[in-house]
Amino acid sequence: MSDRAPLTVGTVLRAIRTPLTLIVLLGMLGYAAWWGYEQVTAPLPPPKREPCVQQPIEKGRLQSAQVTVRVFNGGTERGLAGDVSAALRSKGFQVSTVGNTDEEITKTVIVAEGKDNPETKLVLGFFKGAEVREDPARVDHTIDILVGSEDTGYDADASSSIKVKTATVCLPELPSQQTG
Numbered sequence: 724m725s726d727r728a729p730l731t732v733g734t735v736l737r738a739i740r741t742p743l744t745l746i747v748l749l750g751m752l753g754y755a756a757w758w759g760y761e762q763v764t765a766p767l768p769p770p771k772r773e774p775c776v777q778q779p780i781e782k783g784r785l786q787s788a789q790v791t792v793r794v795f796n797g798g799t800e801r802g803l804a805g806d807v808s809a810a811l812r813s814k815g816f817q818v819s820t821v822g823n824t825d826e827e828i829t830k831t832v833i834v835a836e837g838k839d840n841p842e843t844k845l846v847l848g849f850f851k852g853a854e855v856r857e858d859p860a861r862v863d864h865t866i867d868i869l870v871g872s873e874d875t876g877y878d879a880d881a882s883s884s885i886k887v888k889t890a891t892v893c894l895p896e897l898p899s900q901q902t903g
Contacts, residue, residue, distance in 0.1 A: 775864040775893035786815065787883040790842045791865045791895040793820035797828025798872025807870050807877060811849070814883045817895075819865065828871035830854060836861040841892055845885040851876035863895045 728734065778789050792811060796804035808821045831853040835843040838855040846866050847853060853876060 773896070774862045776896045777891040778894045779891055780887050780889065783886055783888075784884040785841045785845055785887050785892055787811075787845060788815040788817065789892070789894055790845055791817040791819050792846060792868055793822075793865060794818060794868045794870065795820075795822055795824035797824045797826050797832075797869045800872050803870050803872070807868065810877055810879065811868075814849070814879075814881075816846075824869055826869065828869045829873040830871050831876055832856055832869040832871075834858055834861075834867035834869065836864050840864065841885055841887045842866060842894060845882075848881040848885070849878050851878055864893055865895050 792808075794804045794808040794811065796802075804821050804823065808818045812818050831850045832855075833843065833847055833850065833853050834856045835846070836858060837843060838857055842864060843855060843866060846868065847855060850868070
C-alpha cells in the first residue's frame, strides 16, 4: 500500500500557493519597474508662468527697458539669436533667454499674448515684415522672437518707446522688482 495522502483541494492549493505568490509578486515588480521607467523618461511639464504685473508708464510711453523678450534661432545660421539679442539689449530690452528652437523658421516670428498689446507693437517695430503669432496662454506677457535664416529684418533705427493710452501696462516683473 501507498503512504501517500489522498489528493484534496486543500493539498493542491498548498502546493501551488508559493509559486503562484511568486508569479503575482514578479508581475507587481514588473509593473512597478515599467511605471517608474515611464515616469523618469516622461518630459518635464513646462514651468508655470507667473501672471504679469501692472507696470507704471511714465510720460505715456512704454520703454523698451520694461519689456522682457526671449530670442530663439530657428534658422540655419549659427549665432543669429545671439546677434539679435545683443542688438535688442543695446536698445534696452530685457533679454531673459537666448537659444535655439526646434521649429524651422525662415522669416522672423513674434510670439506674444496679443498682437495689439503695446509690448508686442514695440518689439514688432524692430522687425520689418515679421509675423505675429498670438498665444493667449502667455499670462506673463513675455515675448518670444523666433529668428530665421532668410531675413531678420532688424531695424536698428526703430524707436525704443511707444505711446500708450493707459497709466499702467501688464508686463513681467523685472529682476530689480523681485523680492526674496
